[in-house]
Amino acid sequence: xxxIIALALALMLALACIGFTTAExxxxxxxxxxLLHDEDSTYDLNFLNAVNEARDALGIxxxxxxxxxxxxxxxEAACELAEDGCNIIFADSFGHEKYMLEAAEEYPxxxxxxxxxxxxxxxxxxxxxNAFAAIYEGRYLAGVAAGLKLEELKAEGKLKxxxxxxxxxxxxxxxxxxxxxxxxxxxxxxxxxxxxMKVQFTGSWYDEKEEKAAAEALIAAGxxxxxxxxxxxxxxxxCENAGIPNVSYNGSTVESCPxxxxxxxxxxxxxxxxxxxxxxxxGEPIDTDWTGTIADGSVMLSEINETAAAKGTVEKVAEIKAxxxxxxxxxxxxxxxxxxxxxxxxxxxxxxxxxxxxxxxxDTEAISEGYFHxxxxxxxxxxxxxxxxxxxxxxxx
Amino acid sequence: xxxxxxxxxxxxxxITKRDGMNPVFIWLIRVLAFVCGMLACGLIAFALIEQLRxxxxxxxxxxxxxxxxxxxxxxxxxxxxxxxxxLLCISVALTPAFRMRFWNTGAEGQTLVGVLAAVxxxxxxxxxxxxSHVADARLLAPMLVAALLAGALWALIPALFKAKWNTNxxxxxxxxxxxxxxxxxxxxxxxxxxxxxxxxxxxxxxxLFNGLAAVAKKNHKYSNYLTIILTVLAVTVLIYIYIKYxxxxxxxxxxxxxxxxxxxxxxxxxxxxxxxMLLSGMLCGLAGFLIGxxxxxxVNTESVGGQGFTGIMVAWLASFNPLxxxxxxxxxxxxxxGASQISTAFDISGALPNVMIGVVLFFVIGSEFFINxxxxxxxxxREVRA
Numbered sequence: 037x038x039x040i041i042a043l044a045l046a047l048m049l050a051l052a053c054i055g056f057t058t059a060e061x062x063x064x065x066x067x068x069x070x071l072l073h074d075e076d077s078t079y080d081l082n083f084l085n086a087v088n089e090a091r092d093a094l095g096i097x098x099x100x101x102x103x104x105x106x107x108x109x110x111x112e113a114a115c116e117l118a119e120d121g122c123n124i125i126f127a128d129s130f131g132h133e134k135y136m137l138e139a140a141e142e143y144p145x146x147x148x149x150x151x152x153x154x155x156x157x158x159x160x161x162x163x164x165x166n167a168f169a170a171i172y173e174g175r176y177l178a179g180v181a182a183g184l185k186l187e188e189l190k191a192e193g194k195l196k197x198x199x200x201x202x203x204x205x206x207x208x209x210x211x212x213x214x215x216x217x218x219x220x221x222x223x224x225x226x227x228x229x230x231x232x233m234k235v236q237f238t239g240s241w242y243d244e245k246e247e248k249a250a251a252e253a254l255i256a257a258g259x260x261x262x263x264x265x266x267x268x269x270x271x272x273x274x275c276e277n278a279g280i281p282n283v284s285y286n287g288s289t290v291e292s293c294p295x296x297x298x299x300x301x302x303x304x305x306x307x308x309x310x311x312x313x314x315x316x317x318x319g320e321p322i323d324t325d326w327t328g329t330i331a332d333g334s335v336m337l338s339e340i341n342e343t344a345a346a347k348g349t350v351e352k353v354a355e356i357k358a359x360x361x362x363x364x365x366x367x368x369x370x371x372x373x374x375x376x377x378x379x380x381x382x383x384x385x386x387x388x389x390x391x392x393x394x395x396x397x398x399d400t401e402a403i404s405e406g407y408f409h410x411x412x413x414x415x416x417x418x419x420x421x422x423x424x425x426x427x428x429x430x431x432x433x
Numbered sequence: 434x435x436x437x438x439x440x441x442x443x444x445x446x447x448i449t450k451r452d453g454m455n456p457v458f459i460w461l462i463r464v465l466a467f468v469c470g471m472l473a474c475g476l477i478a479f480a481l482i483e484q485l486r487x488x489x490x491x492x493x494x495x496x497x498x499x500x501x502x503x504x505x506x507x508x509x510x511x512x513x514x515x516x517x518x519x520l521l522c523i524s525v526a527l528t529p530a531f532r533m534r535f536w537n538t539g540a541e542g543q544t545l546v547g548v549l550a551a552v553x554x555x556x557x558x559x560x561x562x563x564x565s566h567v568a569d570a571r572l573l574a575p576m577l578v579a580a581l582l583a584g585a586l587w588a589l590i591p592a593l594f595k596a597k598w599n600t601n602x603x604x605x606x607x608x609x610x611x612x613x614x615x616x617x618x619x620x621x622x623x624x625x626x627x628x629x630x631x632x633x634x635x636x637x638x639x640x641l642f643n644g645l646a647a648v649a650k651k652n653h654k655y656s657n658y659l660t661i662i663l664t665v666l667a668v669t670v671l672i673y674i675y676i677k678y679x680x681x682x683x684x685x686x687x688x689x690x691x692x693x694x695x696x697x698x699x700x701x702x703x704x705x706x707x708x709x710m711l712l713s714g715m716l717c718g719l720a721g722f723l724i725g726x727x728x729x730x731x732v733n734t735e736s737v738g739g740q741g742f743t744g745i746m747v748a749w750l751a752s753f754n755p756l757x758x759x760x761x762x763x764x765x766x767x768x769x770x771g772a773s774q775i776s777t778a779f780d781i782s783g784a785l786p787n788v789m790i791g792v793v794l795f796f797v798i799g800s801e802f803f804i805n806x807x808x809x810x811x812x813x814x815r816e817v818r819a
Binding site: 074131 | 478505506509512572664728729730733735738773777780782783784803
């Protein structure tokens with residue numbers, strides 16, 4: 037008898053729920069966020085700011101867990117958030133992925149979103165998603181600004197050497213950074229044909245001393261302009277001290293470097309948060325791999341500092357940006373004669389390592405329709421080709 | 434002469450060593466200190482947390498966070514017990530060395546090389562690291578052995594130097610921590626050539642005692658935690674017995690109490706130092722195995738997360754008694770969990786939880802001063818002057 041009553045009650049409750057959800061077509065969203073560090077890290081701060089913007093814009097509830105190591109602690113944090121009633125859980129660091137996957141298997145009704153990860157497209161778990169942004173488009177635009185500056189220096193006869201030379205301070209020698217500096221170089225090359233570039237790696241995402249030293253070494257080696265893919269103020273400071281033009285990353289450095297800062301690109305994660313929240317609220321599926329673009333505001337360019345930039349930079353950058361937005365232009369344009377060459381040969385085919393496996397097997401043909409399809413087969417970058425015109429001074433894995 | 438004009442001046446306040454205090458009273462002081470620490474925490478919270486200043490009534494929520502950190506749901510309870518166990522394991526590992534007055538500050542490094550060794554064995558002998566891994570329970574034994582040996586080796590080096598050349602063990606063991614951290618960075622760079630510095634082994638967690646999974650009922654993750662908890666409890670009791678009732682234990686206590694006595698009664702001090710440090714390091718290695726082989730299944734420089742240092746405090750607060758360490762490690766873990774709950778509930782800076790923990794510990798450690806020493810004040814200070 038008790039069982040029947042219980043069943044009846046459960047049924048009534050279920051019906052009531054259905055009635056309720058149809059009456060209210062938008063589901064309340066509670067977003068749980070797992071960060072590797074806290075607001076003291078520029079990387080995590082960038083996510084935190086985006087989360088707060090999305091929270092204010094959409095009026096959702098947000099729970100943030102800071103300083104979660106890439107270990108079982110991430111799994112525990114994800115479970116705690118799920119138990120806490122979060123229906124989306126987001127983690128920001130590459131090493132969180134395995135633990136997010138584990139939690140995703142356990143909580144099939146909660147959406148798990150992971151930035152910079154690579155496993156979603158092979159794991160085939162409906163509630164696990166990867167995301168990244170086409171930051172290479174932003175770097176290309178920054179490269180255009182750099183190229184124009186070099187052209188100006190060339191015209192004024194202020195180049196240090198025969199040909200325009202750029203220096204680049206990178207963190208590690210892997211796809212994310214290679215894709216970044218190559219797109220920056222290509223942007224510069226698109227307006228300054230004979231430019232060459234030297235790259236120095238520091239082996240750390242944040243090491244002010246090392247980055248500054250690397251930038252100083254590049255300046256001493258005759259570079260006319262410096263850019264970087266690392267998180268500290270090291271390289272911009274070195275440039276300001278030496279009076280060398282600088283293209284920075286992850287936010288404008290114009291305040292500390294008013295005379296040398298040209299422009300900076302960064303990923304803005306706010307559109308992604310807004311996207312996943314809306315998906316869940318409307319009961320729509322979230323993309324397995326989501327790649328933010330310039331068009332949707334995920335890739336941002338800071339304001340151009342006209343004190344340091346060449347004349348006409350603002351107009352030129354706006355023009356190229358419009359070409360990206362309507363899909364006319366591709367960064368890794370292999371059809372353009374002499375634009376991307378390897379060992380003097382035009383690049384026309386490349387097997388990329390898209391499915392991240394232990395043997396680093398090359399599994400996917402990335403070049404078709406005249407360009408390298410970066411971030412299309414998965415959201416995280418996989419362009420890792422050493423092209424002509426770029427010289428690596430060292431390697432740091 | 435000036436001094437002869439006045440009587441010898443009695444200082445306003447002086448301290449004397451206190452002995453034989455009633456244990457009940459001692460614990461009363463400690464509890465009082467803890468309560469004061471928590472109250473001070475609340476005051477600091479008012480000063481630093483904006484949300485609390487706007488709504489002072491949320492202070493109850495603030496204190497409730499500490500309870501929530503432990504008992505909010507089943508997951509949290511298990512996580513709490515597991516975290517206590519890991520910290521306890523490291524603290525217990527330090528105990529034999531500390532009893533011998535060998536100040537082993539290298540538990541962090543000894544544990545970390547244990548993690549590294551366990552993961553390393555899996556990396557070289559097991560399935561490739563990525564997603565295709567199989568739960569390879571056969572590797573658990575070699576992983577355990579490797580972790581124990583690595584921990585022991587890391588402790589043996591400073592012990593040998595101490596025994597042979599009487600080098601300062603505090604600094605030596607401390608420096609070995611940094612060597613261990615850089616060794617981990619180096620191995621990660623070697624093992625993971627894609628530069629992500631992320632290595633992972635078995636996806637399906639190996640279960641040491643499958644029978645225990647049934648006891649833990651719910652699902653496999655609890656059996657893992659249970660494995661850790663039971664292992665550490667057993668180790669704690671064994672070390673208690675070792676220190677209290679065995680000849681080895683007696684010897685290391687004598688060496689700690691008085692080196693001269695030890696030499697006089699014919700204890701081979703060098704041998705005791707080396708043997709005890711091997712044990713200490715091996716137990717750290719065991720903690721490393723529990724972290725690397727059973728829990729995280731990965732290694733990074735943050736794998737031990739400072740617990741090697743926290744363990745020193747846990748051991749100290751328990752006066753090097755392994756059984757009392759169960760309580761002290763529980764208190765420290767309670768504070769850790771509570772503080773991180775506060776950080777989530779009140780949306781504050783990631784550094785604030787550590788401030789809270791620091792404040793409470795300041796009171797608790799400070800109270801030890803009043804337990805060991807007595808404050809004496811000059812009596813009738815005014816009358817003397819008159």
